Amino acid sequence: MAWIAVSCPQCGTPLPRLALWRSVKCGSCGSLITKTDSVVTRDSFHQALNRARKDSAGLDALLCCGYRYHLMQLLGVGEISQVYLARRIDSLPFLATIKLSSAPAASSLYSREAQVLVELQALDADGVGAYFSRLMPEVISQGVVEGNDGKHALVLRHPSGFWGSLAALNERFAVGLDPRHAVWIWRRILEVLNFIHHHGWAHGNLRPEHALVHPQDHGIRLIGWSGAKKGAGENDKSADLCRSARVVRVLLCGASSSGDLPNSVPAGLARLVTRTTMDEDFCRSQGAEGMDALLRAEAKAAFGPPSFVSLTI
């Protein structure tokens, strides 16, 4: 057996046995002692992380669940929340949508919404769940905002390319949206409803503010899932369908309307919208899939075979 005395080469003070395999700081003279020249110290990597975080130190930041976020843009204001576009401060940036509570009731709703979204993201059905998981919000975290008077935050992955909500779209097209756009918007909503209804869920609070529009891709993303219901019955599902038709009616009428469908809406489409808006039994009998088939038929009769019509905002 060979005996080794580990001592500081600078001052001769005995060093702990850790010095045999890692860097240590001499307790006496403060020198950093490494065993050989070729030892790579963790500290150099740690410093890299510190530098990355320091680069953004001057920014106003919101701290939630261990991460710092820089709030960049106010996206909307609701009864209990302010919604921001935010950027996570770290080595590599991450864009998030943050719902920041402005009323005490928000915390339980955020918690509920986060739970719902996690369960919805986990749904799968012969592989199509991967497709639908992209159409629904993704939770990053939710919890108390540190040092901010007990405010809560729900942090979601920011969906890029979305222009705004259908409520904003309704404002933009105040005299009514082109019915051809209303058709694809309704079809996208029905597509998501069909998926969640198939898995026993209902959205529960479908309204123009709870759907975002992606004009370029003709995409719709449903948001506001805190009222979603698992184990939904036929009534819940038909209520979703009924409300989807009301959303479409709002778009067709426009913000400046008194609520009557304009004459530019083809008669068949107008009848389908009106009936779906009011007749829950009809919704129940058709389901989302049947409703989509009826809508396709009416759209084809009115506008011909499907074609991409650019939504210019």
Add this chain to the structure above:
Amino acid sequence: MGYGNYSSAAHAALTASRAHLGGSEVFAQRQCHPLMSPKGLKVRECRDSAEHPDSLGIVFALDVTGSMGDIPRLLATKELPNFMKLLTACGVVHPQLMFMAIGDANSDQAALQVGQFESTAELMDQWLTWSFLEGGGGGTGQESYDLALYLAAQHTDMDNWVQRKKKGYLFMTGDELPYPALSRHHIDALIGEKLDEDIPVEEVVAAAVETYHVFFLIPDLARRKRCEARWRELLGNHTICMESPADTCAVAAAIVGLTEKLIPDLDALAGILSGNGFDREHVGSTVRALQDYAALLKLPQSNYSSSAATPVGKWWKRLFE
């Protein structure tokens, strides 16, 4: 390394000649090639030269465990010339490519294989096809991606960074989680280098990010569920979920073009892809995969329409009460 000129025609001919071959014929190594062994590796250099005065180091760290063998095969039999063609179309004229192969250091024989930075089709192809597709992986849901990050941070030296403070690119492909920390035992066993302690993967990422634009490419939507959230924690919007492994080269080339500001936006990207023979489906899936990253580059110009979440006094409010 990095001398010689690239010939797109030669490269396309090289890959086309073996398009009919099986994976085991293209990748004939049955163990780590001695020249790709990282043991004793000091540094991989990406240097400027008279032929390449503006070199740009690009590293592909390919996961070669069982579930991920399709990307190396696609690169070797079809896609790598497309990557180079797109880079050229974007205006990146002096790229130098290096291939690494990544496995699982806890269970594989060759958990880390490292090529050299190269500029010619023959040498790029050589290092790619010398990779040993071990097809292992430990079944733990984690692979040793940390080794690629460490190697890039600690053992590469690029003139684009040293001379011009321009970062290189590190593209990792994979469908598993990273280990939480880089093990000093693994580094000792594989590279023969001493670490004073294990290094958390966040710190390894931070070190790599100082000289590279680091990206993690997930091959398809079905596989994103098991690893995307963790990678997004580590790499943010540099985590790219593709719709098909066949998009790897188009996505990587587009990232270089967008980051270098040689492609102004996704519309221009779609035009470049279409102009280089990519079909509509391929163009669409590439553009969709890059939307989040492109949004990040466009900041702070967001055109999101702010609105009150519950507009007051609208005629239609009663419909939803």
